[in-house]
Amino acid sequence: MMTDSPLVLVGGDVHTERAVSARWPKARIGGTFRDLSLLEYVASGIRPDIVAVDVSLSPRGETLEAWTVRFKSAYPSSTVTVIDGSSNRVSEDIGEVPGLTTVLGSQTVVIWSPKGGVGKTFLSTNLACAASLVTGGNAVLLDMDLCSGDVAVHLDLLDGPAITDLIPVLPDIRPEGLDKYARRHGPSGLNVICGPRQPELCDLVTPEVVRTVLTLASKRWGLTYVDTPPDMASDVVGECVDAATKIVLVTTQDVASLKQCRSALEIFTKLGIPVSAMAVVVNRASKDSLMPLQKVEEFLGVELAGAVPEDRKAAERSVFEGRPLALISKNEISEAVWSILDHLSPGLGRASSNKKTPRRRGLFW
Numbered sequence: 001m002m003t004d005s006p007l008v009l010v011g012g013d014v015h016t017e018r019a020v021s022a023r024w025p026k027a028r029i030g031g032t033f034r035d036l037s038l039l040e041y042v043a044s045g046i047r048p049d050i051v052a053v054d055v056s057l058s059p060r061g062e063t064l065e066a067w068t069v070r071f072k073s074a075y076p077s078s079t080v081t082v083i084d085g086s087s088n089r090v091s092e093d094i095g096e097v098p099g100l101t102t103v104l105g106s107q108t109v110v111i112w113s114p115k116g117g118v119g120k121t122f123l124s125t126n127l128a129c130a131a132s133l134v135t136g137g138n139a140v141l142l143d144m145d146l147c148s149g150d151v152a153v154h155l156d157l158l159d160g161p162a163i164t165d166l167i168p169v170l171p172d173i174r175p176e177g178l179d180k181y182a183r184r185h186g187p188s189g190l191n192v193i194c195g196p197r198q199p200e201l202c203d204l205v206t207p208e209v210v211r212t213v214l215t216l217a218s219k220r221w222g223l224t225y226v227d228t229p230p231d232m233a234s235d236v237v238g239e240c241v242d243a244a245t246k247i248v249l250v251t252t253q254d255v256a257s258l259k260q261c262r263s264a265l266e267i268f269t270k271l272g273i274p275v276s277a278m279a280v281v282v283n284r285a286s287k288d289s290l291m292p293l294q295k296v297e298e299f300l301g302v303e304l305a306g307a308v309p310e311d312r313k314a315a316e317r318s319v320f321e322g323r324p325l326a327l328i329s330k331n332e333i334s335e336a337v338w339s340i341l342d343h344l345s346p347g348l349g350r351a352s353s354n355k356k357t358p359r360r361r362g363l364f365w
């Protein structure tokens with residue numbers, strides 16, 4: 001039985017949305033996505049009643065027909081409908097309509113480490129750009145390393161608005177209003193909210209401001225990535241951790257970094273954060289290290305979410321050019337980043353498989 005007001009995820013654009021509203025006048029549209037990988041990812045969290053996909057969309061690496069069949073078998077409780085948004089014509093219905101609804105999900109991934117210089121910014125810019133690329137710009141990166149953040153440097157975004165510009169308008173702003181305060185990274189389409197232009201302004205960004213910006217950003221873009229300072233005691237980090245659906249702890253194979261990472265894991269566990277909400281990534285991984293990755297896992301007592309290999313030349317060049325390696329297909333760092341993305345948001349990393357198949361547990365295991 002069709003509910004009166006089915007929850008619908010739309011694959012397409014404003015025309016598809018209109019066609020959906022014409023067909024189901026009381027439909028609650030949970031989101032509209034030009035990228036079917038993102039739609040699929042969101043659907044896995046909210047189980048929509050109906051998925052209405054515009055006939056003109058072409059999923060990555062498969063036909064629309066194959067996609068609908070695959071989607072239907074993965075989510076049998078949802079109806080998949082292919083719509084011709086340009087003519088308001090419904091061309092194909094598949095399956096029954098169930099009656100359940102939930103709230104649209106989103107993801108806030110906070111990249112943090114108690115140790116400085118381990119690659120938080122490198123990883124957060126790469127992950128966020130990869131997510132943006134695969135979702136057609138439906139991702140944001142917030143630079144919450146407020147006093148000494150360098151996301152703008154890594155992405156070569158040297159002019160434009162900063163988080164401090166948001167402060168006066170914050171009480172009245174709606175999520176869409178954030179667009180004006182985000183810089184756009186051309187190669188990936190990523191939205192970026194940069195830290196204060198001068199470090200002395202960082203105190204203006206209070207924990208309350210951070211909390212509000214995090215909430216607005218996750219409403220506006222769904223996929224929110226947060227770069228942080230290496231400071232356990234900071235209230236700003238506390239706010240980010242509170243908002244996180246996933247905390248990515250970055251470490252190297254260096255013993256001091258590993259010890260700090262282990263203490264951080266213990267503290268998070270004491271704070272009641274479930275292990276499933278944490279993901280440990282080894283950066284600058286090297287086969288020559290005295291701490292091979294298997295030993296790292298034993299030492300930390302967790303399974304690694306991934307390892308990004310050491311490649312100084314490639315890393316330096318990518319920062320110099322403001323073009324994260326995740327946007328380049330033939331590179332081991334890039335493969336590791338896509339694999340980590342897939343670990344954090346199952347399906348998203350794999351969506352890039354038309355250009356390559358990200359290898360889980362690549363060369364370093």
Ligand SMILES: Nc1ncnc2c1ncn2[C@@H]1O[C@H](COP(=O)(O)OP(=O)(O)OP(=O)(O)O)[C@@H](O)[C@H]1O
Nearest residue numbers: 116117118119120121122230284309310311312315
């Ligand atoms: N996998 C890698 N291989 C080689 N060099 C890397 C790798 N990852 C990061 N780097 C380099 O390490 C340096 C530090 O990285 P990054 O700025 O991301 O660290 P961070 O943890 O954000 O530092 P901070 O704590 O100061 O914010 C950068 O110059 C970056 O180019």
Ligand SMILES: [Mg+2]
Nearest residue numbers: 120121145150
């Ligand atoms: Mg940094």
